[in-house]
Amino acid sequence: MAQSVAGPEIERLIQLLARLPGLGPRSARRAALHLIKKRETLLGPLSDAMRVASERIVVCTSCGNVDTSDPCIICRDPRRDPAILVVVEDVSDLWALERSGAVTARYLVLGGVLSPLDGIRPEHLNFEGLVARASEPGVAEVILALNATVDGQTTAHYITDLLGHLPVKVTRLAHGVPVGGELDYLDDGTLSAAIRQRTSF
Amino acid sequence: MQWRDEGVVIGVRKHGESSVILELMTREHGRHLGLVHGGRSKRQQPVLQPGNIVDATWSARLDEHLGTFRIEGMTLRAGEFMASPMALFGLATLAHLLRQLPERDPHRDLYESLTGLLANLTDPDLAPPLFVMFELSILAEFGFGLDLSACAATGQRHDLVYVSPKSGSAVSADAGAPFRDRLLRLPRFLVGQSRDNRPAPDDLRDGFALTGYFLQRHVFEPLGASAPAERQRFVALATVETGDAA
Numbered sequence: 001m002a003q004s005v006a007g008p009e010i011e012r013l014i015q016l017l018a019r020l021p022g023l024g025p026r027s028a029r030r031a032a033l034h035l036i037k038k039r040e041t042l043l044g045p046l047s048d049a050m051r052v053a054s055e056r057i058v059v060c061t062s063c064g065n066v067d068t069s070d071p072c073i074i075c076r077d078p079r080r081d082p083a084i085l086v087v088v089e090d091v092s093d094l095w096a097l098e099r100s101g102a103v104t105a106r107y108l109v110l111g112g113v114l115s116p117l118d119g120i121r122p123e124h125l126n127f128e129g130l131v132a133r134a135s136e137p138g139v140a141e142v143i144l145a146l147n148a149t150v151d152g153q154t155t156a157h158y159i160t161d162l163l164g165h166l167p168v169k170v171t172r173l174a175h176g177v178p179v180g181g182e183l184d185y186l187d188d189g190t191l192s193a194a195i196r197q198r199t200s201f
Numbered sequence: 202m203q204w205r206d207e208g209v210v211i212g213v214r215k216h217g218e219s220s221v222i223l224e225l226m227t228r229e230h231g232r233h234l235g236l237v238h239g240g241r242s243k244r245q246q247p248v249l250q251p252g253n254i255v256d257a258t259w260s261a262r263l264d265e266h267l268g269t270f271r272i273e274g275m276t277l278r279a280g281e282f283m284a285s286p287m288a289l290f291g292l293a294t295l296a297h298l299l300r301q302l303p304e305r306d307p308h309r310d311l312y313e314s315l316t317g318l319l320a321n322l323t324d325p326d327l328a329p330p331l332f333v334m335f336e337l338s339i340l341a342e343f344g345f346g347l348d349l350s351a352c353a354a355t356g357q358r359h360d361l362v363y364v365s366p367k368s369g370s371a372v373s374a375d376a377g378a379p380f381r382d383r384l385l386r387l388p389r390f391l392v393g394q395s396r397d398n399r400p401a402p403d404d405l406r407d408g409f410a411l412t413g414y415f416l417q418r419h420v421f422e423p424l425g426a427s428a429p430a431e432r433q434r435f436v437a438l439a440t441v442e443t444g445d446a447a
Contacts (some may be wrong), residue, residue, distance in 0.1 A: 021218060114427060116293055117212040117224075117300075150251045150279055154293060155429075157286035161434075175280065185245040188279020196284065 010036070048109070062133075064109030064126060066091055074098075074107060081105050083140040085133055087159065089113050089147060097145060108133050111156040113146060125155075127162060134163050144172040148193075202268070203260040206230050206298070207275065209315055210253045211296040215241065223249060223270050225257055226299050226315060232308040235259050235270035250273060250279030250289035252292050252319060281323055287324040291332060292371040293431035298339050301420055314338045326399035330390050336393075336412035345369065345419040347411075349391055352376055361392050364411055385411050402440045409436045 010032060020029035033042040059065070060072035065110075067073055074080065074094075084105035088094045094107050112123045134142050144159060146152040160170050176194035177186065186194075208225035211232070216222045221240030225233050235257075240249055248255060254276040261268030287344035288376040295315070302308065318335050321327040340346055346369075351358050354377075361376035363384035364370065371392070377384050388404035388411070400408070413428060413436075421427050 068262070116297055116431065117214060121430070130337075148283065149246075150282075150283065150292065153283040154289045157289055158434075164224065175283070186279040187274060187280070189247060189250070189283070191280075192285070193280045 063107045086143045113151045115151045137138050141169045204292045205258045208257050213249050228312045233323045235268045237270050248274040253277045262335045285323045290435040297429040333408035405440045
């Protein structure tokens with residue numbers, strides 16, 4: 001059995017870092033050593049930032065985003081178009097859309113997609129919140145920004161049924177050739193979708 | 202240990218940060234799982250979507266190990282299925298039914314039936330009757346095949362309109378008349394009497410009710426489960442009056 005080379009505090013730091021995505025035990029050890037070497041400029045501020053985040057971060061009860069206030073900064077922003085509601089699977093998707101600046105709408109985070117294999121059923125997702133938000137006066141369009149996977153699109157069709165009785169237009173993201181994509185390397189499904197959804201040039 | 206076979210993707214589960222555990226229904230090796238290294242990469246993800254047919258090479262040190270798959274796409278229809286709610290709910294139901302089969306047990310006839318159904322899953326005329334026939338094949342693979350060739354009471358081979366819920370055998374109109382409230386209806390397309398390209402919605406509903414009854418009794422009930430909600434949605438879309446389900 002390998003002998004520990006550091007005290008329990010450092011071992012605990014390494015163990016916790018190793019739980020982060022992208023880090024294994026070896027890279028966690030390197031990260032811990034780097035933090036210790038930069039104690040004043042990195043370890044201290046990081047520890048403070050993490051403590052503040054742990055104390056203040058809440059999930060927005062309106063959209064499901066994470067922020068330090070409820071409602072979150074996006075739900076409070078008066079410049080956003082209240083007529084458009086963008087439905088995303090996860091907070092990371094919301095952040096990706098915000099990074100792109102492609103849409104200035106409000107959001108709703110579902111918290112996953114339907115997946116019989118993983119046992120994720122409608123009652124596990126925020127469909128109740130979605131129907132409530134889509135029923136609000138002034139909402140005219142619901143954009144389903146879900147992954148182009150079988151599970152993502154099954155969820156999209158489920159939502160379309162769910163919102164069928166509401167006077168809102170339900171749209172989804174286009175499927176097709178990505179920027180920088182070469183036709184020769186695309187799968188048949190993407191090519192078929194791109195041909196089906198071709199636009200005038 | 203190593204083999205190479207053709208298979209249909211029926212499920213993918215994340216494993217670690219970049220790999221997946223892939224569940225395939227293969228032609229010669231039945232339902233088989235294996236690890237795909239880098240299965241969450243941009244190149245692999247479109248191939249590893251349910252409903253796609255792939256060329257799989259499985260290898261492991263020992264036969265009882267999970268093993269790893271090396272995958273190459275053959276017929277990639279997932280993109281086509283995504284445009285059709287009927288196909289997507291059908292696909293989820295198919296995967297659920299296939300998942301009830303024991304692992305690594307070959308079912309060659311069922312595999313042929315599966316690929317035939319997948320080739321037509323977005324066709325609102327062909328998919329519903331093929332789906333009923335596929336469910337009959339699944340029942341047969343479980344050892345509960347229905348005998349729809351002759352009347353259980355009289356032995357006659359014509360005018361078969363009912364199925365006995367007890368024996369799973371066909372019953373003729375005359376023999377079944379006194380008990381018709383307790384018998385299941387046998388749709389004409391299952392005894393080759395329907396000449397229409399698309400069976401009537403009532404016939405399709407009878408077909409799904411027939412297979413649904415026996416699937417519940419012989420497959421789901423012993424496991425303490427019930428048919429998936431996706432089946433109900435598929436049946437609703439597959440039995441609409443017009444052909445606009447897809």
